[in-house]
Amino acid sequence: MAKYSQLRERLARELPLVTLQEAPRASDGELALVHVPAYIASLAQGTISRAAMREIGFPWSDAMVERSRRSAGATVAAARLALQAGVAANLAGGTHHAYADKGGGFCVFNDAAVAARLMQAEWGRQQRRTLRVAIIDLDVHQGNGTAHIFQHDDSVFTLSLHGEKNFPFCKESSDLDVALPDGCGDEPYLQALEAALEELLHRFEPGLVIYLAGADPFEGDRLGRLKLSRDGLEARDRRVFDWCWQRRIPLALAMAGGYGVKIEETVQVQLTTYRVALDYWQRWQTLRA
Numbered sequence: 001m002a003k004y005s006q007l008r009e010r011l012a013r014e015l016p017l018v019t020l021q022e023a024p025r026a027s028d029g030e031l032a033l034v035h036v037p038a039y040i041a042s043l044a045q046g047t048i049s050r051a052a053m054r055e056i057g058f059p060w061s062d063a064m065v066e067r068s069r070r071s072a073g074a075t076v077a078a079a080r081l082a083l084q085a086g087v088a089a090n091l092a093g094g095t096h097h098a099y100a101d102k103g104g105g106f107c108v109f110n111d112a113a114v115a116a117r118l119m120q121a122e123w124g125r126q127q128r129r130t131l132r133v134a135i136i137d138l139d140v141h142q143g144n145g146t147a148h149i150f151q152h153d154d155s156v157f158t159l160s161l162h163g164e165k166n167f168p169f170c171k172e173s174s175d176l177d178v179a180l181p182d183g184c185g186d187e188p189y190l191q192a193l194e195a196a197l198e199e200l201l202h203r204f205e206p207g208l209v210i211y212l213a214g215a216d217p218f219e220g221d222r223l224g225r226l227k228l229s230r231d232g233l234e235a236r237d238r239r240v241f242d243w244c245w246q247r248r249i250p251l252a253l254a255m256a257g258g259y260g261v262k263i264e265e266t267v268q269v270q271l272t273t274y275r276v277a278l279d280y281w282q283r284w285q286t287l288r289a
């Protein structure tokens with residue numbers, strides 16, 4: 001958990017152009033766009049079973065539920081702001097192992113899924129057409145919850161690049177899955193990303209991208225099993241941002257995983273992602289000027 005506060009402190013100190021806002025809390029109604037009411041109620045009231053909490057991996061507390069609501073609310077806020085300003089980010093979130101009716105792997109609510117559905121509802125009212133959302137999930141673990149939530153929904157495209165042999169061991173079907181072998185380094189990773197973005201473009205036209213920029217493909221990660229360098233991860237981020245910028249697709253960023261042997265290194269990788277985001281935000285501002 002230490003990385004969250006470390007990242008926030010370093011952002012405030014080293015990227016003064018970033019405007020930090022308090023994360024709003026996602027309401028029951030917002031969460032219910034994705035999650036079944038009984039699951040939300042069991043968390044809110046603390047009646048969730050021990051087995052279900054064990055699968056999530058945290059002990060239950062009011063504070064844990066509050067934090068999970070705000071983590072989802074921050075991705076919603078980032079998506080809403082990105083649709084106006086081009087780029088915005090959550091300093092947490094990316095909890096892609098959460099299903100409609102259960103959590104798992106340190107994920108309680110699926111923030112990207114809630115944000116996608118809520119933006120579709122808000123956008124549909126304003127524009128009278130469906131907002132098509134692509135979720136580009138580059139966390140090293142498969143976005144199984146997200147894939148399952150949207151498996152019958154053509155308005156949301158789910159792309160997951162992940163370690164083939166890594167958690168979750170029972171994978172779901174995303175719209176596009178790219179499974180990478182253990183030890184995969186910068187070059188084959190970036191080639192796989194390029195091919196995946198190309199296929200996405202052939203199959204889907206997004207009006208919003210939600211990007212899960214997990215830092216766990218990093219070679220210094222305890223759980224990642226891949227071997228991306230710091231430079232490789234920065235190239236990955238730049239490629240995703242550039243791909244969106246070339247097409248003027250708004251991008252909302254969520255943090256997702258990162259479990260460095262040295263947590264400072266994970267924070268450094270994540271800080272670089274937000275630095276890249278800031279570069280592209282500045283480009284968007286020239287459009288608005």
Ligand SMILES: [Zn+2]
Pocket residue numbers: 139140141214216256257258
């Ligand atoms: Zn992960």
